[in-house]
Amino acid sequence: MKQSGTSPLLQGAVQDLASGVVSALRSGDHARAAAVPAAADGEAGGLALAAVRVLGADALLPSTLLHTPPLPDELAVFRKAVETYPPGAGAGPTVVWSHWAMRRTLRRLDPGHADGPDEEPDTAWLEGTTWQLLTHQLAVLAALAVPGEDCGVARAAGQRPVDVARGFVRAVRRRDWRQAAGAGRWLTLLEGVPPTLGLENGLDFVELMGGQDPLVELQVRAARLTRTGAFV
Structure with a gap:
């Protein structure tokens, strides 16, 4: 189950991000093992945002499963990824649902910045x-x-x-x-x-x-x- 259509650089960034999530899940210490790194400017920043979008709601999985509040930088990068990569016209159902899951995660972890309807895509x-x-x-x-x-x-x-x-x-x-x-x-x-x-x-x-x-x-x-x- 490979990430089709992603470049080697993006695949590497997604794997690095997943490694951060695993580290946070293992330790349970969110402050010591932040899952989502702060996005840099330029190409590196774009790659970081794209990696968060590919991993989806799992980028904040430690906060979801361990009930540890996400760090402000993590939340800001996650929110920016949601805003930067909305499903395009004709997007497949898994893409639409993945984006919906990210928005729902934002609603749960950052309700003050939740916007738009929470209506589910169809199944x-x-x-x-x-x-x-x-x-x-x-x-x-x-x-x-x-x-x-x-x-x-x-x-x-x-x-x-x-x-x-x-x-x-x-x-x-x-x-x-x-x-x-x-x-x-x-x-x-x-x-x-x-x-x-x-x-x-x-x-x-x-x-x-x-x-x-x-x-x-x-x-x-x-x-x-x-x-x-x-x-x-």
């Missing part, structure tokens, strides 16, 4: 889709897989736990560690997951095989925090 594109495509799309939108998040995508996932479990197994067999980690993160939230899946062992295996990729590690770490209730 018709998920209705009746194959379990393979469903898993792929959910993995792309894994930033929506957070405790207490009630939205159309989460409800669609909740209606098909067995299909998501099948998708998780398929991703592991195909060695698509990013998709497997994203699906595993969703599965930690869903009721009705077959106990025979062995999700805990599956997450261990995904981390072992793909954990050197910070985008995989981020999803596995989020799944574990959700599973153990460490976010409470």
Whole structure:
């Protein structure tokens, strides 16, 4: 599950940002391990903003899961990324939903600067889709897989736990560690997951095989925090 259409420089910036998020999730010390770096001026600043937009709401995941207020610089960069990269005309549903998730994160963490309606995008594109495509799309939108998040995508996932479990197994067999980690993160939230899946062992295996990729590690770490209730 690669980030299609992104340059090597941007891919590297996204991985660096994901590494910062993982560090913050591990330590629980937001002041010591800020996830979102302050954006510089010029090309470097643009790259930082683009990286935040690619990672989406997960750029502030430590604040969401650990209930630690984001640093002012983090929040400012995140807000600027939301404002700078709105979905274009004809944007795909995952892009629209990713942007919506970022705006909702801003509403929760910075309500004084929230603006515009909070109306959800539609989920018709998920209705009746194959379990393979469903898993792929959910993995792309894994930033929506957070405790207490009630939205159309989460409800669609909740209606098909067995299909998501099948998708998780398929991703592991195909060695698509990013998709497997994203699906595993969703599965930690869903009721009705077959106990025979062995999700805990599956997450261990995904981390072992793909954990050197910070985008995989981020999803596995989020799944574990959700599973153990460490976010409470």
